Structures are given as structure tokens and as C-alpha cells.
Amino acid sequence: MPTQSNRIITTFERLTAQGRTALIPYIMAGDPSLAETETFVLALDRAGADLIELGVPFSDPIADGPIIQKAAERALQSGTSLIRIIDMVRQLRTRTSIPIILMAYYNTILAIGEEIFCREAVAAGIDGVIVPDMPPEEATILDSAAQRHGLIVIFLLAPTSTNARRRTVIARTRGFIYYVSLTGITGAQLDNLTEVQQNVRQLRRAARKPVAVGFGIATPEQARIVGQFADGVIIGSALVRLIADEQSPLPPVERLAQFTKHLKAALQP
Amino acid sequence: MAPYPNKRGRFGIYGGMYVPETLMPAIQELERAYTAARRDPEFQREFRTCLAQYVGRPTPLYFAKRLTKTLGGPKIYLKREDLCHTGAHKINNTIGQALLTRRMRKHRVIAETGAGQHGVAVATVAAMFGLKAEIYMGTEDMERQALNVFRMRLLGATVTGVDAGSRTLKDAISEAMRDWTTNVRTTHYLLGSVLGAHPYPMMIRDFQSVIGREARRQILAAEGRLPDCLIACVGGGSNSIGLFYPFLRDPTVAMIGVEAGGFGIASGKHAARFAGGRPGVLHGTMTYLLQNDHGQVSSTHSVSAGLDYPAVGPEHSFYHDLGRIQYTAVTDEEALAAFDLLAREEGIIPALESAHAVAELVKVAPSMNKRDIVIVNLSGRGDKDVQQIARMRGIPL
Numbered sequence: 001m002p003t004q005s006n007r008i009i010t011t012f013e014r015l016t017a018q019g020r021t022a023l024i025p026y027i028m029a030g031d032p033s034l035a036e037t038e039t040f041v042l043a044l045d046r047a048g049a050d051l052i053e054l055g056v057p058f059s060d061p062i063a064d065g066p067i068i069q070k071a072a073e074r075a076l077q078s079g080t081s082l083i084r085i086i087d088m089v090r091q092l093r094t095r096t097s098i099p100i101i102l103m104a105y106y107n108t109i110l111a112i113g114e115e116i117f118c119r120e121a122v123a124a125g126i127d128g129v130i131v132p133d134m135p136p137e138e139a140t141i142l143d144s145a146a147q148r149h150g151l152i153v154i155f156l157l158a159p160t161s162t163n164a165r166r167r168t169v170i171a172r173t174r175g176f177i178y179y180v181s182l183t184g185i186t187g188a189q190l191d192n193l194t195e196v197q198q199n200v201r202q203l204r205r206a207a208r209k210p211v212a213v214g215f216g217i218a219t220p221e222q223a224r225i226v227g228q229f230a231d232g233v234i235i236g237s238a239l240v241r242l243i244a245d246e247q248s249p250l251p252p253v254e255r256l257a258q259f260t261k262h263l264k265a266a267l268q269p
Numbered sequence: 270m271a272p273y274p275n276k277r278g279r280f281g282i283y284g285g286m287y288v289p290e291t292l293m294p295a296i297q298e299l300e301r302a303y304t305a306a307r308r309d310p311e312f313q314r315e316f317r318t319c320l321a322q323y324v325g326r327p328t329p330l331y332f333a334k335r336l337t338k339t340l341g342g343p344k345i346y347l348k349r350e351d352l353c354h355t356g357a358h359k360i361n362n363t364i365g366q367a368l369l370t371r372r373m374r375k376h377r378v379i380a381e382t383g384a385g386q387h388g389v390a391v392a393t394v395a396a397m398f399g400l401k402a403e404i405y406m407g408t409e410d411m412e413r414q415a416l417n418v419f420r421m422r423l424l425g426a427t428v429t430g431v432d433a434g435s436r437t438l439k440d441a442i443s444e445a446m447r448d449w450t451t452n453v454r455t456t457h458y459l460l461g462s463v464l465g466a467h468p469y470p471m472m473i474r475d476f477q478s479v480i481g482r483e484a485r486r487q488i489l490a491a492e493g494r495l496p497d498c499l500i501a502c503v504g505g506g507s508n509s510i511g512l513f514y515p516f517l518r519d520p521t522v523a524m525i526g527v528e529a530g531g532f533g534i535a536s537g538k539h540a541a542r543f544a545g546g547r548p549g550v551l552h553g554t555m556t557y558l559l560q561n562d563h564g565q566v567s568s569t570h571s572v573s574a575g576l577d578y579p580a581v582g583p584e585h586s587f588y589h590d591l592g593r594i595q596y597t598a599v600t601d602e603e604a605l606a607a608f609d610l611l612a613r614e615e616g617i618i619p620a621l622e623s624a625h626a627v628a629e630l631v632k633v634a635p636s637m638n639k640r641d642i643v644i645v646n647l648s649g650r651g652d653k654d655v656q657q658i659a660r661m662r663g664i665p666l
Contacts (some may be wrong), residue, residue, distance in 0.1 A: 058565065063447075081563040106550045107560065138286060138287055184450055190491065
């Protein structure tokens with residue numbers, strides 16, 4: 001059974017046993033180039049990331065705020081495509097075994113075809129996929145292809161999700177549940193952590209699956225607070241902004257490593 | 270009526286609900302609210318009353334005598350949606366959705382606009398129903414349609430420029446969806462065409478099909494028979510499906526949807542989805558989409574902002590594949606020539622969007638019989654385009 005050996009599942013099992021929270025950085029693949037993304041992934045791994053989410057650039061990212069939109073534009077300008085990202089992960093797999101999850105809008109997957117995508121992704125060493133514009137209602141084709149090949153499809157829940165939807169996602173998602181901390185887009189201001197805490201606590205009780213929280217978590221302090229009640233903390237826009245920061249005297253890979261170490265320290269039990 | 274879409278919002282393989290989880294509950298709420306409203310005689314009565322008293326319906330079906338003579342082909346009738354309040358068919362839909370917004374107890378509406386006609390129609394009903402309105406518009410379109418920007422602001426709406434991507438309709442929709450994702454609890458997204466996730470394509474078609482129901486009645490009264498051909502321009506495709514829908518079951522009625530050919534299909538600078546696209550997913554729906562090999566959405570070009578969009582309504586994709594509706598494209602140049610022709614032959618300045626339908630008529634008329642009857646949907650008036658045309662011709666105003 002391919003799913004049983006999936007790195008996402010084994011990683012969460014190990015972390016849960018150790019009583020630790022997963023640190024899940026998100027970066028945009030190909031921003032500013034795929035070669036640099038490779039070094040970023042290795043740096044994130046060394047700095048203490050537990051899983052890595054790689055954004056697949058799309059021309060019309062409706063779930064993303066301006067920071068990730070601009071990163072996607074840069075990545076597309078550098079010639080990034082889903083196929084090339086898969087090839088890059090294949091290269092990376094000789095040097096790291098950290099779980100890698102793609103965040104891809106549905107049309108980029110459709111362009112390859114669901115079946116070929118799942119087969120190639122798994123062959124290259126990709127462990128899971130998140131499709132922000134594919135709710136469970138529209139996931140039948142991708143989900144069955146993914147199951148055949150042992151790719152994990154991670155679904156999202158939001159503060160607006162109804163109980164019925166929550167039950168659906170709990171039943172359908174594997175690996176972990178991606179809980180969207182705020183009603184909004186990536187990189188938005190996250191104000192009410194108490195509400196997030198209540199929702200995640202409820203969800204974890206009902207789900208009996210790991211719950212990782214993302215959207216708007218920008219500082220080690222926020223990561224620390226969310227880490228107290230979530231199984232994983234996803235940090236995207238803050239890292240993407242750091243990579244693009246032209247004011248900093250440090251090279252991007254060092255900025256990334258430094259910030260990730262701060263996040264890691266904040267998540268220590 | 271045709272049984273499409275099915276319960277999952279599908280027209281064959283097209284349509285569906287490809288939206289982020291945050292929006293799914295709102296989409297489902299909208300579906301429930303609309304399903305109930307559709308069956309509610311009180312809602313339908315109020316909708317009809319607004320269309321009659323506020324929009325000015327029914328709009329005339331005008332026999333274009335001189336144009337008929339000039340083209341020397343079929344008898345030409347124009348469905349005069351340009352005579353609707355605000356100057357285009359867009360208001361049929363905004364009235365319907367404003368009534369629905371009130372039913373859902375939401376107080377703010379957001380919308381995208383390309384040519385500005387939908388934005389004006391939203392700003393108008395927002396004023397009429399006492400709703401707050403924010404309209405997203407690509408900055409390139411704001412330049413092309415400065416007059417409509419001013420009209421929206423006069424009507425009390427906020428117009429927000431979108432500077433991302435191609436700075437046209439596609440980017441305005443993306444930005445409106447982001448706003449909706451953020452403010453979904455209080456806000457209704459008043460989408461302007463038969464695009465987006467289910468139930469939008471169905472609901473907007475229903476609201477717009479008043480065009481075809483009237484035209485059917487009017488042509489039967491005028492000619493005692495059904496028309497041989499219907500012609501309408503297709504951006505998202507709301508005016509065309511509005512005209513076509515009530516005739517879909519009449520096998521003798523041919524239908525032509527006219528896309529924006531821009532500088533010509535071969536140039537790659539156009540918005541002809543059926544000529545240059547393939548099925549994909551954008552803005553919540555699966556449909557024909559202009560895209561590259563990697564699924565990145567292409568930039569489009571049309572002289573007409575309202576047709577300048579890389580995807581088409583999913584129901585059109587369905588009827589395209591079935592062969593029930595024929596799709597074709599005319600270039601900017603052909604549309605501009607038709608714009609002049611209609612102004613001079615009939616004293617009607619059409620919207621550049623509608624001029625595409627007239628241009629197709631000019632092309633097909635010679636091959637048709639003199640006894641044939643054609644209805645062209647004149648979806649909007651051209652006042653909004655006058656400045657742009659003057660600029661293009663180097664005439665200072």
C-alpha cells in the first residue's frame with residue numbers, strides 16, 4: 001500500500017509521538033528561479049522545517065493575496081511550470097527526505113491531466129497536493145487518481161465551513177486537515193487567535209486527524225501561540241516576502257534559514 | 270425547459286463549483302436562496318414589476334428596414350436591449366440579484382466590470398435598493414471606459430482599480446473573488462455574466478432569458494412564425510444565452526454566438542475561446558478557456574472591453590460541443606465597420622460588444638434567403654464607446 005509509507009503520515013505520527021508541532025513553510029516554486037528554490041528547500045530542511053509546501057505558480061490565484069500573487073508572476077516569468085517543478089523535486093530527492101506538498105490551482109493540474117500528474121508527482125517523490133480551488137465536491141477525479149498512485153490530497157476547512165462540510169472534509173482528507181485561520185486570502189492580517197483556537201480544538205476532537213493551521217501567521221510569536229493548539233503551523237506569505245526583500249543585506253537563503261530557525265525555536269515544546 | 274444544469278451545476282462536463290472552501294458555504298447559500306426564489310411567485314412578480322417599471326421592459330423588437338435593404342439578404346430585426354435603463358441588458362440580471370441579496374439579508378454587493386455596463390447596472394440597483402456597492406475594474410478598462418467609471422461614482426458606488434495581470438475583466442473578477450472571500454458573511458458577489466461557480470451561470474441565464482421570451486412573442490406577433498437565425502455577441506455570454514435559451518428547443522432556429530476576434534485569430538491577440546481555447550477551470554467553472562500548454566491563462570485582446578475575457582460561460586461550451594449553437598469570431602476592424610454601419614443606416618449607435626453581432630450579420634446576410642428572418646441582439650448602446658472611438662480616430666473631443 002503506497003499510502004502507508006507516505007512521508008506526510010509518518011512525519012505527523014513521529015511528531016505526535018514526540019508531542020511536537022509541525023513547522024510547514026510555504027514558498028513559491030520558481031521564485032525567483034527553480035535553481036534557487038532547490039537551495040531554499042534544503043535550507044528550510046536544515047533550519048528545522050518538518051514538511052514543505054511548494055506553491056505552483058498560476059496566472060489567476062484567486063485565494064492568494066498580493067505577496068503570493070507577485071511571487072507567482074515572478075515564477076512564471078522565470079519559466080516555471082508544474083512539469084519543471086516535478087523534475088526539480090526529483091533532483092531534490094537525492095538530498096532530502098522531507099515531505100513535500102504542492103499547492104496547485106486546479107487548471108495547472110488539468111493541463112497535464114489528473115492521472116499523469118499523480119503518477120509523475122509520486123514517481124518524483126512528491127507526497128501530497130493541496131488544490132485551493134477544488135472543494136471535495138469537485139475532487140472525485142483527482143482523488144481517485146491520487147489514491148491509485150499513493151498521492152495524498154489535503155482538503156481545506158475555513159471558519160465559514162458548515163458542520164456538514166466539516167464532516168465531508170474530515171472523511172475525505174488524508175495526511176492532515178488544512179485549517180484556514182481567517183475568512184480571507186493568504187497573507188491577510190490575522191487578529192483573533194482565540195477564535196482560531198476554539199475552532200481548531202473543536203475540529204481536532206471531531207477529526208482525530210492532524211490539523212495544520214495556515215493563512216496570516218506571520219511571526220514566531222503567532223506561530224508559538226498557534227503551535228499550542230494545532231498539529232502544524234503553515235507559514236507562507238511571511239517567507240515569500242522575505243525572499244523578495246531587496247533591502248536586506250543577507251542573501252535570501254540565509255534570511256530564510258534565520259527566520260525558519262526563529263519559527264522552529266518558537267515551536268519548541 | 271432544458272434540464273441543464275444538473276443538480277451539481279453541470280452542463281455536460283462543463284460548469285461545477287471550483288471555489289475555495291471559504292466561499293463554498295456562500296455558494297451553497299446562494300443556490301438555496303435562488304432555488305427558493307425561483308419557485309416563489311412573489312419573487313417572480315416583484316422581478317417582473319421592476320423589469321417593467323424600472324428597466325422599461327419589454328424592449329422593442331425593431332424591424333431594421335434600411336439595413337435589411339442595404340444588406341439585401343434576410344429580414345433583420347433588432348432586439349433593442351440598448352433601450353433598457355442604463356443602456357444595456359446587464360440590468361435584467363442586476364435587478365434579479367439585488368432582489369436576491371435583499372432576500373439573503375446582505376447589505377453590500379461587489380462586482381467586476383469590463384466595459385463598465387455591468388458596473389453601472391450594479392451601481393444603479395444598489396442605489397435603488399439601498400445597498401452598498403464596490404465595483405472592481407481593471408485599470409486598462411478604466412481608461413478605455415472613463416465615462417462609465419464616472420457614472421458609477423455618480424451613482425454612489427466605489428470603483429476600485431485593479432492593477433494586476435492584464436488589468437482587464439479577468440483580473441477584476443479575481444479581485445472581486447478575493448474581496449468576497451474576505452467579506453463573505455456580509456457581502457453578495459453580484460456577478461455580471463453566465464460565468465463563475467454554480468448557481469451563477471444558471472441563475473443569470475434565467476434572469477436574462479426574459480430577452481428571448483419577449484423576442485419569441487414579438488416575432489410571432491410580427492411575422493407569425495419563428496425566426497430562422499439568432500445572432501448575439503458572446504463575452505461571458507449572458508446576452509446571447511438570454512436570447513437563445515427560449516429558442517433552444519426549436520430545431521429550425523439557428524443560433525450564432527459571436528466572439529471577439531481582436532486582431533485576428535492568427536495574431537493570437539483575440540478573445541475567441543472556441544477558436545483558440547480548450548476546456549479548463551477559471552473563476553469557479555470548467556469551460557473553454559484561452560490558456561497555454563501549462564494551464565496558464567492567456568491575455569486576451571478586443572477593442573471591446575466587455576468581450577475581453579479568456580473564458581466563456583459553461584453552458585455555451587456545452588452547446589458548442591453539441592453543435593446546437595454555432596460560434597464564430599469577428600475582428601476589431603469588422604466590428605468597428607459594423608458600428609459605423611448601424612449608426613448611419615439606422616440611427617442607432619451600438620455598443621462595441623453588440624457591433625460584433627452586427628458584423629457577423631453583415632457577413633452571413635448575403636448567403637441567406639430574402640424570406641429568412643434574423644434577430645440580432647443589440648445588447649447595449651454605444652454612448653460609452655464614443656470617446657474611445659474618437660480617440661482611436663485621432664479626433665479630439
